[in-house]
Amino acid sequence: MIAAIRGTQDILPGTIERWQFVEATACRVFEQYGYAEIRTPIIEREELFAKGTGETTDIVQKEMYAFTDKDGERIALRPEATPSLVRAFVEHSLEQAMAVPKIYTLGPMFRRERPQKGRYRQFHQLDVEVFGVKDPSVDGEVIDLAWTLIRELGITGVELAVNSVGCPVCRPSFAAALVAALGEDVQTLCGDCQRRAVANPLRIFDCKVPADQRVIDALPHTIDYLCDECRTHFEAVRRYLDVFGIPYTLSHRLVRGLDYYTRTTFEVLAGQIGAQNAVLGGGRYDGLVKQLGGPDRVGIGFAAGVERLVLALPDTLALPEKRPAVFIAAIGEPAREAALTLLRDLRRAGVNAQVEYEGRSLKSQMKRADRLKAPLVFILGEDELARGEVSVRRMATSSQESVPLSGAVEFVKTSQ
Ligand SMILES: [Zn+2]
Ligand SMILES: [Zn+2]
Structure with a gap:
């Protein structure tokens, strides 16, 4: 058989519910903060990420999937969302279309990393961006949004x-201070650090x-x-975090793995999925829009890894179980037709109802209802049909009663 590609995964029923919970919660919180969803293509011109993410970053140099298309154009699978959102912001003049351009997106990203636990070559991110606001209060709002998402x-x-x-x-003066502080020690560092x-x-x-x-x-601190x-900007951001009552630590090493960040950077680290594992990270990127050919507009945002958020969800998280409200068991062809009509009516009334597709024995139909964990089973046979009724079995108590066929939909709705 043909297996899935290394570093990719299928997200199956039983796990997908946790993904749906993360995505639905994120969309709800983002919309509540006034962010509007946009979706951009998975493929973009390679130069968007070379210019945006940074030519010298590991992401672009080592990890990005890029190929030459049949017409000779260089194409990349997006390794992150921000450059695509900046491109869309500029290309569609979102500044004119939206009072304050606050946008979010969610979807798969691609990086050819060495596969390891919790790291995939196709991974998924939630991403929010705000454009055009220099004031540090927006830094505070974006961090508050991140914090609220984690709490929700x-x-x-x-x-x-x-x-x-x-x-x-x-x-530049900080970079010079780093080099000066390193001095001779630079020769003791790894090859990457020397470069x-x-x-x-x-x-x-x-x-x-x-x-x-x-x-x-022991190296000097950016601040x-x-x-x-x-x-002044950073002092104000910290003041707003205090005002919002958001606890934080100052991390001198938090410079983020991307070149476009300016001023504020932040990360949320979750202990449960391994020490120092960031579930969310972001910051301000005041030069990026211009660098990508747009107007001179500032920006700030964050990205959160869906795989990591799902891993970090509490074990006690109780998601509503997906099961039918009623299962219909039918015996004989005339009863089967009546059962299918009832099935249609139940579904049109918004009820999750299931039926046996193969005309099997009542016993095996009851077994199926049990496997599906349906609390109610409607039984329709010749006798029931003749009386214009349906027999109802409550699976929890095995008690049985009759209800008129015409009142069956209402019966399920009031039993739910
Ligand atoms: Zn090193
Ligand atoms: Zn400065």
Whole structure:
């Protein structure tokens, strides 16, 4: 047989209910905060991510699925949502169409990472973005939205980490301070870090190599090198978090794995799915819209991993069981026709009703009803049909009664 591709998964009944809960909760919360859903294509021009996500990031260099299409065009499967949403914002002038462009999307993303527990090559994200608001109160709102989402999902044991990574004005002096602080130590770091020290020193904080951590932990902090504007902005963001009563920790290493972030960055880490595992992360990207050919507009947003949120849901989460309200068992062809008509009427009345497709014995039909966990079974045979009635078996008590066929739909509705 042909199996699913490595790093992908089928989400089956029994698990999909938790996905549906996460997605429905997210849509409800996002809409409540005034965000509107948009959907963008899974395939985009490769250059959108080279320019947007960043040419030197691991995502673009090592992980992105890209190919040459039959007409010679370079196409990529989106590795993240933000560049696509920025493109859509610019391409459709959403600024004119929406009072405040606040948008969200959800769907699959693709990265060719080494498959490991909880990491997939096709993974799913919830993503929100706000465009055009410089004021730090919107940073506060976006973080509050993230926090509310986590709370509404019932996920506990989480930690919110925030930081400011500065702006193009103050970042060069921070990068220089990093290189100066590293000094000779740079030669003791891993090969990736040695390359980062030259190309993009901030990315050193992405390093996961245990032997490098002692040196990295001792490096200078971004917030000590912020320009006046960035410092004032970050102080205001922290003040709003206090006002909203959102607990957070300051994380000096939180620079995020993408080049476009400016000023505020944040992550929500969930303990249950392994130490330091981010279920959600985001930040401000004030230069990205312009960089992608749009007007000079600021932006801020976050992405949350659906797989990780699903893993982090409480074990006690009780989702309504999916089962029919009634099962119809019919014996003989005339009764079967009456059963199918009743089935249609029940479904049109909004009732989840099921029937046996194969004309089998009453005993095997009752077994089927039991497997489906239907609390009620309608039994229709020649006798019932002749009396214009239907026999009702309550599965919990095995008690039986008769109701008029014409009142059967109403009977189920009042029994639910
Ligand atoms: Zn700055
Ligand atoms: Zn390293």
